[in-house]
């Protein structure tokens with residue numbers, strides 16, 4: 001995400017390295033590079049110009065403390081300005097109404113249907129809602145089928161009317177059904193075309209007028225850069241939507257759409273899609289996104305993701321096992337599965353400050369744990385619980401069974417033993433602290 005922009009901005013800040021103070025001249029030089037970085041990121045020329053102008057005013061107007069280096073000051077100003085450009089504050093979707101009706105619009109291929117599924121999943125698992133998905137694409141039976149499959153995967157009902165050619169009727173009937181069945185959110189996936197045409201716009205407008213949605217979300221592929229911005233403008237002129245969903249941000253190395261959309265349509269980005277999997281959906285926090293663009297990582301989101309997977313009960317149980325040196329391969333496997341649920345490893349690692357750049361050219365497989373899992377799965381339950389059983393012949397059997405080799409098995413067992421020893425010491429240390437704290 002945003003790798004190119006990050007690299008170029010950093011290069012421009014370097015121009016200020018070694019400079020004692022901010023001057024008209026060194027600011028102008030730096031901002032020339034910042035502007036070029038923005039243009040290369042496919043940010044609209046006018047936006048890039050006013051952006052650098054704002055930064056210039058702030059930098060020159062600032063009473064520079066001696067303690068702050070000009071390069072640091074510039075990073076801070078650019079950071080705040082980037083966050084501002086992307087909308088400043090996080091704005092959540094409106095879930096008023098019962099059912100809350102959410103209309104999804106966008107071009108074909110933008111990721112509308114995938115987003116509808118992701119949103120249903122998020123609302124169900126994180127907000128305890130009971131969504132109903134509605135397939136309103138009357139032209140493409142394949143799209144209806146796709147939504148049905150998604151619904152099945154996430155355990156959310158999908159409303160369809162086979163053969164119907166009337167999206168307004170389908171949407172109204174779906175809402176009626178939702179009320180009967182107790183679905184408190186209705187997500188309507190509309191038909192898209194490859195390009196904007198009047199018929200499509202008329203159709204979505206008609207659905208909008210009939211169902212009076214509480215929230216209209218416009219979905220757009222971030223990799224299309226300026227085209228994304230132009231499409232957003234046309235949809236907004238016609239639909240006056242409430243928020244933008246930027247999909248495929250995982251493949252967007254430039255970031256032009258993310259940076260420009262807000263100031264062109266004056267509507268907040270509410271979600272970003274970061275992968276094909278159904279949990280690859282995040283709320284959009286401008287401040288955190290600015291952190292990421294500048295390679296500062298995003299610890300807050302990382303901690304939030306971890307907390308979502310965090311189970312207090314389980315954690316207490318683990319703590320006890322660790323202290324008693326009973327942490328087993330079964331526990332280890334569970335931990336791996338929790339980490340996997342948090343999302344793509346490279347994205348996660350990129351949230352650690354400084355890590356994004358370090359990992360830029362490193363391939364991290366989506367399934368980096370594949371071998372470890374295979375090895376543990378090839379162990380018997382008794383072996384997982386008591387690794388001391390693992391003698392030479394058992395290790396050989398496990399290597400064969402998991403399609404790995406004896407070295408890999410040995411390495412994992414050795415690392416596991418070391419980790420276990422260390423964790424025991426750490427958890428004892430914690431208990432000791434606690435005891436001392438209580439005593440004092």
Ligand code: GDP
Pocket residue numbers: 106107108109110111112113114115192247248249250251272273274275276280
């Ligand atoms: P629709 O025609 O607008 O409904 O688009 P789809 O939901 O069918 O998505 C089009 C393609 O984009 C599919 O192959 C999706 O898997 C893919 N896609 C959707 N969202 C994302 C995303 O956030 N990241 C990536 N990498 N692919 C996505």
